[in-house]
Amino acid sequence: MALFYCLYFCVYYNNPEIVEFLKILVQKLADPPEKINELLKIIKENGISRLRLSGDPLNQHVYHMVFYQSMDDELRIVYAQILRQLKFIQIRNADAEHLLKQRDYELIRLTFSKFTIKLASKMFFKTEILFKAHNYRQYNEAFYEEILIDCGTEARCALNYRERFTTKKKEILLVLEMYCKNDYVGHFLRTDVSEVEH
Secondary structure, rough: HHHHHHHHHHHHHHOOOHHHHHHHHHHHHOOHHHHHHHHHHHHHHHHHHHHHOOHHHHHHHHHHHHHHHHHHHOOOHHHHHHHOOOOOOOOHHHHHHHHHHHHOOOHHHHOOOOOOOOOOOOHHHOOOOOOOOHHOOOOOOOHHHHHHHHHHOOOHHHHHHHHHHHOOOHHHHHHHHHHHHHOOOHHHOOOOHHHHOO
């Protein structure tokens, strides 16, 4: 997928000349990944200038396509750059869980300044995906608390997060509001109280 990320950086740094060079390299591949062909097609049909327009639907599409792939490939240098670039972003549950497990508190805190957006998951994935982010207007402490509960993240990881992000009154209130909106009775009834550490 190295060529895929090279194409993305051509868009990001506005370099159409290298796109033509990469296109020749892709043509020499026996079976290039589908996402590379898709990105090349988008660039060819719309041009780099439009893809660089903040807020444009195609800009959102390309940046999210690269964001999800870089999360799956665990390429922090790429997904961190996209997180810093976009004001509106749709974070998958798995992406949020990844940030929590990596204890990437810098990027978690960065997401608190981002607003959610609803994009059709079938534009990026073959099956429909449910996003907890759709329940929020803006990412906050409660969003990650919900991820911690439903993804069954290890206790130590959850404790580290809560020690940093749910200590102030406003942060705790956001989490309590989330508990009120969602029915977690079944979750708590299944919990072995002898194992509760936080």
